[in-house]
Amino acid sequence: MDGFDLALLPRLIISGSGLDPEPLARQAGIPGRALRTDHARITGDRYLRAWELVEHGVDHREIALMIAERYVVGALGLYDYLFITAPTLWDGMAATGTYMNTISTNWRFEPAEETDREFSFTVHLNTGEGRGADLAMQFWIAGAFSRARTATGRPVNPVQVALRQPAPRRHDAFHAFFQTDQVDFGAPADTVTMRKSDLDLPLLGADSLLARILRYQAESLPPLPVRTTWLDQFRRLLRDSLMTGPTIAAVAARLATSPRTLQRRLAAHGTTWREELDRVRRSEYHRMRPAGLNSLARRLGYSDARSLSRANRRWQTR
Structure with a gap:
């Protein structure tokens, strides 16, 4: 489409x-x-x-x-x-x-x-x-x-x-x-x-x-029309859940499905929960990077700034 x-x-x-x-x-x-x-x-x-x-x-x-x-x-x-x-x-x-x-x-x-x-x-x-x-x-x-x-x-x-x-x-x-x-x-x-x-x-x-x-x-402005796929909807909900602590159970509930079914659907799209969570966090990190490290960590759902720093080192060595 x-x-x-x-x-x-x-x-x-x-x-x-x-x-x-x-x-x-x-x-x-x-x-x-x-x-x-x-x-x-x-x-x-x-x-x-x-x-x-x-x-x-x-x-x-x-x-x-x-x-x-x-x-x-x-x-x-x-x-x-x-x-x-x-x-x-x-x-x-x-x-x-x-x-x-x-x-x-x-x-x-x-x-x-x-x-x-x-x-x-x-x-x-x-x-x-x-x-x-x-x-x-x-x-x-x-x-x-x-x-x-x-x-x-x-x-x-x-x-x-x-x-x-x-x-x-x-x-x-x-x-x-x-x-x-x-x-x-x-x-x-x-x-x-x-x-x-x-x-x-x-x-x-x-x-x-x-x-x-x-x-x-x-x-x-009124947004341009957008035709979304199931994966688009999942990624939007995952992004919205970052600050409240992203869990597969919480996102599955918002999609009116079970965690196991969600994992199967992600596998059918050639991806996993962990890969998608990392992708969304990485994208949001680069978009919001001017913010302070502690603030970024909270907004991306990490427990502390050290966890975010470890993730950033991992992203840079890929």
Whole structure:
């Protein structure tokens, strides 16, 4: 099933391509009036279809990188301004991850590996495949660096980019855009590795008062529709249970099932209670990391800060 996107996304790529927007939108199944508003909603498959049509219309295999290069920060409205008003690059990324549903329910970012000097995150497209999905993934990752460079005024580049999609005939455009030879294709997941020193860079548009106003606005907006799976519902309940002490019995009760049945359903999804609890805690840790260690430990359901420190060391050595 498809997630939903704001029509701002296809509007950005169509305008960046230089093509006539009305006929292209019509071919993608997007009402023309949707491109003229900031809050129109479309299903994710239409956004991916727009990418296919743009590539065909421009006849440029690196169209996603080209549009990312032309991306003017602010074109994605509230989503962009939540980013650029944050104090640092890390805080900006955390804000856009937290409020992703202001622009799409078909994408999410999750922390992956972490070392003393580097941090990796994985980009997930919840539903969608084919060439449109490949181009959209290229744009999300390349656009993130285009925006980071604009917002910091610095040449922010990844250490490595790994993409699940098949390799193109030539990698030159990718190496040139990301300023690294470490761009891999056919990877197990769509993952980006960054330098922690870059994540600490201050943003030129940092404004704490405006950032608070924008967060309040983001929280007040009616959320985009989202079609959830059973696993999505389980993860939401697990996240909600962290502060009260997450137990399999408590979460099973909220799902109106038994702990044993819950374990079986998790196994059917290729995961376990322990893996899911660790994944949710790790994700929330990175999202809330500016908070103090004792506060973080309580909010993540650990008995004390030492337990959280041990978990963090384990995450960093994976």
